[in-house]
Amino acid sequence: MTVAAAPARFTGRTALLTAAASGIGAATARRLAAEGASVLVTDVDGEGAHRVADELRAEGRQARDLPLDVTSPTEWAAAVAEAESWTGRLDVLHLNAGRNLPGAAHELDDAAWHDQLRLSLDSVFYGVRAAVPLLRTARGAVVITSSVHAAVGFKGFPAYAAAKGGIDALVRQLAVEYGGQIRFNAVLPGAVVTALWAGASEEYKAQTAARAPVGRLGAPEDIAAAVAFLASGDASFITGQNLLVDGGRSISSQE
Numbered sequence: 090m091t092v093a094a095a096p097a098r099f100t101g102r103t104a105l106l107t108a109a110a111s112g113i114g115a116a117t118a119r120r121l122a123a124e125g126a127s128v129l130v131t132d133v134d135g136e137g138a139h140r141v142a143d144e145l146r147a148e149g150r151q152a153r154d155l156p157l158d159v160t161s162p163t164e165w166a167a168a169v170a171e172a173e174s175w176t177g178r179l180d181v182l183h184l185n186a187g188r189n190l191p192g193a194a195h196e197l198d199d200a201a202w203h204d205q206l207r208l209s210l211d212s213v214f215y216g217v218r219a220a221v222p223l224l225r226t227a228r229g230a231v232v233i234t235s236s237v238h239a240a241v242g243f244k245g246f247p248a249y250a251a252a253k254g255g256i257d258a259l260v261r262q263l264a265v266e267y268g269g270q271i272r273f274n275a276v277l278p279g280a281v282v283t284a285l286w287a288g289a290s291e292e293y294k295a296q297t298a299a300r301a302p303v304g305r306l307g308a309p310e311d312i313a314a315a316v317a318f319l320a321s322g323d324a325s326f327i328t329g330q331n332l333l334v335d336g337g338r339s340i341s342s343q344e
């Protein structure tokens with residue numbers, strides 16, 4: 090999807106995005122690139138990341154791609170080194186990897202619990218640890234993709250809620266720790282139609298849309314717009330926040 094003309098808030102800036110081969114990450118790569126950023130598109134699916142970067146290059150944007158499994162500290166070091174060797178800087182880090190592994194607490198085995206936390210929470214720590222030196226120099230911003238599950242309980246997703254809930258506290262901690270140097274915020278998407286929703290029936294989608302006061306499901310571009318805002322100078326007085334981007338789902342009593 091081509092992004093409409095947008096203010097060039099990221100000209101001369103470099104952004105590294107994770108899990109950006111599809112869905113919210115790809116939409117954010119397109120948005121930041123359209124606003125002038127040099128984007129380093131990464132994903133564990135290296136071919137998918139390559140496709141997104143290729144599409145951006147074909148539109149005349151500045152883009153590179155790299156395979157990055159966010160659960161690997163070694164790969165994190167290589168990704169940050171790639172950003173540094175490419176443009177010499179890192180201004181924006183979008184930590185977006187995640188997947189909701191279902192299972193009520195009494196059904197969940199140790200491996201599933203740890204897989205969920207490793208992918209959605211440990212990875213945030215690895216990414217921040219690797220990128221802090223460059224982000225400090227650039228006075229950069231980090232935006233983490235959390236979930237409405239951090240704010241509201243949904244049956245069957247305790248590990249996902251715990252991982253995303255950990256992000257809620259971590260952004261405040263990091264914002265205090267690196268205040269004045271790096272801003273940290275999270276977006277909490279509601280129901281957003283991406284590959285995560287591939288198995289959902291039309292009936293379930295319609296029910297879910299009806300539960301949100303805005304009356305529709307989200308698009309990846311809805312989340313990308315919020316990430317771009319929080320990463321930009323427009324949000325220079327905002328740090329340590331968890332922003333719900335859920336069409337109002339979490340403030341509605343509708344079942």
Ligand SMILES: NC(=O)c1ccc[n+]([C@@H]2O[C@H](COP(=O)([O-])OP(=O)(O)OC[C@H]3O[C@@H](n4cnc5c(N)ncnc54)[C@H](O)[C@@H]3O)[C@@H](O)[C@H]2O)c1
Binds near residue numbers: 109134186279
């Ligand atoms: N779609 C929704 O309804 C929704 C709602 C709330 C939160 N989220 C969150 O949004 C984020 C993005 O999800 P999406 O809906 O765009 O999903 P998506 O399935 O479209 O994209 C997920 C991407 O993550 C990549 N990935 C998986 N494991 C990885 C790893 N170890 N390292 C690097 N990349 C990896 C996949 O290859 C894929 O490209 C996730 O953190 C998810 O929890 C999504």
